[in-house]
Amino acid sequence: MAEGEAKVISTDPLHENEAVWTKLVKKTYIDPKGVTRTWESAERTTRPKGSDIDGVGIVAILEKETGPEIVLQKQYRPPLDKIVIELPAGLIDEGETAEQAAIRELKEETGYVGKVIEMSPVMFNDPGFCNTNLRMVHVSVDMSLPENQDLKPELEENEFIEVFLVKLDALWEECIKLEAEGYAIDARIANLAEGIEIAKRFKL
Amino acid sequence: MAEGEAKVISTDPLHENEAVWTKLVKKTYIDPKGVTRTWESAERTTRPKGSDIDGVGIVAILEKETGPEIVLQKQYRPPLDKIVIELPAGLIDEGETAEQAAIRELKEETGYVGKVIEMSPVMFNDPGFCNTNLRMVHVSVDMSLPENQDLKPELEENEFIEVFLVKLDALWEECIKLEAEGYAIDARIANLAEGIEIAKRFKL
Numbered sequence: 001m002a003e004g005e006a007k008v009i010s011t012d013p014l015h016e017n018e019a020v021w022t023k024l025v026k027k028t029y030i031d032p033k034g035v036t037r038t039w040e041s042a043e044r045t046t047r048p049k050g051s052d053i054d055g056v057g058i059v060a061i062l063e064k065e066t067g068p069e070i071v072l073q074k075q076y077r078p079p080l081d082k083i084v085i086e087l088p089a090g091l092i093d094e095g096e097t098a099e100q101a102a103i104r105e106l107k108e109e110t111g112y113v114g115k116v117i118e119m120s121p122v123m124f125n126d127p128g129f130c131n132t133n134l135r136m137v138h139v140s141v142d143m144s145l146p147e148n149q150d151l152k153p154e155l156e157e158n159e160f161i162e163v164f165l166v167k168l169d170a171l172w173e174e175c176i177k178l179e180a181e182g183y184a185i186d187a188r189i190a191n192l193a194e195g196i197e198i199a200k201r202f203k204l
Numbered sequence: 205m206a207e208g209e210a211k212v213i214s215t216d217p218l219h220e221n222e223a224v225w226t227k228l229v230k231k232t233y234i235d236p237k238g239v240t241r242t243w244e245s246a247e248r249t250t251r252p253k254g255s256d257i258d259g260v261g262i263v264a265i266l267e268k269e270t271g272p273e274i275v276l277q278k279q280y281r282p283p284l285d286k287i288v289i290e291l292p293a294g295l296i297d298e299g300e301t302a303e304q305a306a307i308r309e310l311k312e313e314t315g316y317v318g319k320v321i322e323m324s325p326v327m328f329n330d331p332g333f334c335n336t337n338l339r340m341v342h343v344s345v346d347m348s349l350p351e352n353q354d355l356k357p358e359l360e361e362n363e364f365i366e367v368f369l370v371k372l373d374a375l376w377e378e379c380i381k382l383e384a385e386g387y388a389i390d391a392r393i394a395n396l397a398e399g400i401e402i403a404k405r406f407k408l
Contacts, residue, residue, distance in 0.1 A: 006233060010232045011230070016217065021244045023217070024217070025215050025217060026215070026216045027212050027283065028215075029213060029285070030211055031210050033364075034208060036213070037362060039282035040218055040225045041283035042228070042283075042333075076235070079246075079331055120379075123389055124288065124388050124389065126334070127283055128281060129226070129336055132334075134391075169408050175325050176325055184328050185327055187327035187330075187391065187392065190325055191391070191392050191398075192398055194263070194340060195395065195401075195402070196399045196400070198396070202372060204372060204373050
């Protein structure tokens, strides 16, 4: 990163009357045998009314003569106190569809102008712990467009994102290398890379 | 499921003095421009001292003559109030390695006896929201072992898990079909399926 190194300077309990973006809830449920039990769950407070998802992840692939490349980001994340290797991603705005959010976030975070080609089912990030979820939106990026030659990201003042490209075919090795260099790896990328490796291993 | 239908009967605020498994924290950090900011983060309270992960996810593949099949589970998850399609998975016990946890959880949840063949980098489930993470452990299952013919899962009294197999090659279509039937899809499986589809699309 061009800027200085970000770091956590203190970690304190977040009292329930101060929490704005997150909350904990207690789910009382009847289990499959009819027994009443409780379960603790973490939630975002930001999911728009009527939306079935919190946000989107964006699989943006550039088709080059040397092979397809995927758009990745380096972004400092306070929950981990590390720079995380992530896909472009973002929360849904009120009244926005997943496709709209994907095109908007890709443009804002990376500058690339893309076109939606496919959408995943709703995916839940950690269903035993929280209800956060997203859809993965697959986007093609036409490199012949002038906007895609001269990228102009529009970051917010508290966003610090470095965009880079990785050959799809080398994504797994790249994840291992980046982890060894001290970066944290987002699960969406690592699982995607894993799927590619498994497809190769079993010649699917 | 053989048992009745599980369901949430109430959702209440979880007060901080009652939370046992989860907590919210406030991270005060210096951003890359030197500005002091705060960020809300959710955490599990259960990560063992000295462990860099909360748990493991298990990619257990059965090599059959008709093609490789992956071991999946249906499990009711109170945070979503839905039955979730998941990989076998579980939290690390104190003093346990990721490999040991994977072999133990696979046996307990599915009955399969497996052998570790590969391990992923640490993957973070939702780095803008929480610090929960896991390693994916790839396990081969030797179907010629008698234990793997006559499966004996050892579920805890509050675990209700139905195990099933899906052809690796059809994992993406199967995720879409299961979502249409009302199941929620765990991100690890859906991203893995996505990786397989991308590898096929680009002939990697």
